[in-house]
Amino acid sequence: MSLNKITTCLWFDAQAEEAANHYISIFKNSKITHVQRYTEAGRDIHRKEPGSVLVVEFELNEHPFVALNGGPQFKFNESISFQVECANQDEVDYYWEKLGDGADETKSQCGWLADKFGVSWQVVPSALKEMLNDSDKAKADRVMVEMMKMKKLDIAALRKAYEG
Incomplete structure (x- = not known):
């Protein structure tokens, strides 16, 4: 069975958890559903402190989102x-x-x-x-x-x- 679920992923430098908490405080019927943390695995590549937030899964009015702390490489712009x-x-x-x-x-x-x-x-x-x-x-x-x-x-x- 195929899920065909589309989830919006937002790439942050290091503010994923702060942003998710901000957004769920604004929209009704919203919640954080899961927080995943960086581990020692892959640290030579991701360079993040083990235990720091990797992704925050959350919902805004039942629409699924993932907030990713991926680093400063990408920035948001008005095209999305x-x-x-x-x-x-x-x-x-x-x-x-x-x-x-x-x-x-x-x-x-x-x-x-x-x-x-x-x-x-x-x-x-x-x-x-x-x-x-x-x-x-x-x-x-x-x-x-x-x-x-x-x-x-x-x-x-x-x-x-x-x-x-």
């Missing part, structure tokens, strides 16, 4: 992001504040932000999809123009643009 769909402005505000805590504000645009670990998130109200997918091109275009001016998305301002 996680989209958090929000039902209302309160949710947008909550996730923007929590994920943006300690973030580089210069990397925020159109609902995207890079958190303090460099992981990119899109905090997007579901209403935005509806407005952008409207068959009335003029309405959708006004919303797009308004969205491009924003860092954190403001549903009321988007709705005002939509209504003309």
